[in-house]
Amino acid sequence: MSIKNKKGLTAICLLSLGLGVVCNPAAADNAAEPAVSEPNAKFSLSGLSLDGRGATVAQGLFTAPLGHSFGIQIDAEGGLVNSEAYAGTGAHLFWRDPNVGLLGIAYSYQNWNNANFGYLNGVTPIIKDLTLHRGGIQAELYLSRFTLSGYGGYQDGTAREGGFGHLVLKYYATDDLSVNITGDHLAGTNLIRGGAEFRPNFSAIPNLAFFAEGGYGSHDFGMAQAGIRYYFGKSTPTLINRDRRSDPIDLFVSSPQQLIQQQSTPAQPACFKIDAEGQCLPADG
Numbered sequence: 001m002s003i004k005n006k007k008g009l010t011a012i013c014l015l016s017l018g019l020g021v022v023c024n025p026a027a028a029d030n031a032a033e034p035a036v037s038e039p040n041a042k043f044s045l046s047g048l049s050l051d052g053r054g055a056t057v058a059q060g061l062f063t064a065p066l067g068h069s070f071g072i073q074i075d076a077e078g079g080l081v082n083s084e085a086y087a088g089t090g091a092h093l094f095w096r097d098p099n100v101g102l103l104g105i106a107y108s109y110q111n112w113n114n115a116n117f118g119y120l121n122g123v124t125p126i127i128k129d130l131t132l133h134r135g136g137i138q139a140e141l142y143l144s145r146f147t148l149s150g151y152g153g154y155q156d157g158t159a160r161e162g163g164f165g166h167l168v169l170k171y172y173a174t175d176d177l178s179v180n181i182t183g184d185h186l187a188g189t190n191l192i193r194g195g196a197e198f199r200p201n202f203s204a205i206p207n208l209a210f211f212a213e214g215g216y217g218s219h220d221f222g223m224a225q226a227g228i229r230y231y232f233g234k235s236t237p238t239l240i241n242r243d244r245r246s247d248p249i250d251l252f253v254s255s256p257q258q259l260i261q262q263q264s265t266p267a268q269p270a271c272f273k274i275d276a277e278g279q280c281l282p283a284d285g
Contacts, residue, residue: 035096036071037245038233039064046211046227048081055081063247070095075108075251085113090251092138098245102140106151108251109133131157134164134251142244145172149249155187162187168249175238176201176209184217191217197229199239207231209239 041062048055057079065071071094078087088111094104110132136153152165164187170180176199184191195213202208212226233246243249 033098035069036065040233040246042231044229046225048225050223053082087111104138106138107135132159133157160187172240175240189218191215
């Protein structure tokens with residue numbers, strides 16, 4: 001900030017103090033940081049256990065600035081869940097001050113072919129084309145080494161309809177080691193998860209990180225996952241800076257278990273077998 005601008009800001013602060021409002025020129029100067037430091041991306045590959053059934057999911061995210069105070073992020077992921085194809089995509093538009101927090105709107109879509117929930121409860125049959133649409137509001141608050149994140153709204157599709165919400169409390173033990181606890185509400189079901197991410201800062205591959213988490217929820221649902229993540233971009237190398245100055249939290253904060261845990265009340269007619277042509281057969285078919 002130039003000397004002239006600092007003098008002007010100081011004059012405004014003095015006037016604000018006279019009105020009983022606290023003003024900090026240094027904080028106002030820091031607030032000039034952009035919402036997104038530079039166009040950046042990250043790629044993740046993870047293995048999951050979802051109530052005993054295996055899954056492999058790859059995820060890619062791209063984030064770019066929109067002017068100074070706004071940004072956009074595109075999310076995509078795909079893989080196999082219980083040997084059936086799974087895919088998801090989404091986007092969010094957000095305002096962010098890296099010294100304060102983030103506020104934005106988001107939409108996501110997920111799909112799982114031939115979702116078989118019989119192994120969970122012995123009753124729920126195959127759902128040929130399980131889909132989930134979500135739209136909502138995303139927010140983050142930065143408090144020193146703590147970050148409080150939330151994403152909530154409404155979901156529908158062939159999965160259960162209703163409100164959803166995710167609340168994440170993350171603590172950075174160091175600039176490159178974070179631990180978190182997450183509470184998920186998924187249209188009537190609940191899930192509690194704990195996890196961690198670590199960037200060892202290898203000299204040959206400094207942008208590589210490792211992550212893991214585990215959780216337990218409604219219907220005795222248990223999950224665990226572990227994987228690797230690679231960050232693309234140079235200006236914000238540490239984890240805490242990437243989270244606050246590069247890409248915000250992704251939309252698939254609980255990945256395919258968002259679909260799997262909602263097995264109890266499918267919104268479409270279900271079938272108990274899939275024939276050779278991929279057609280859904282009823283219980284008496």
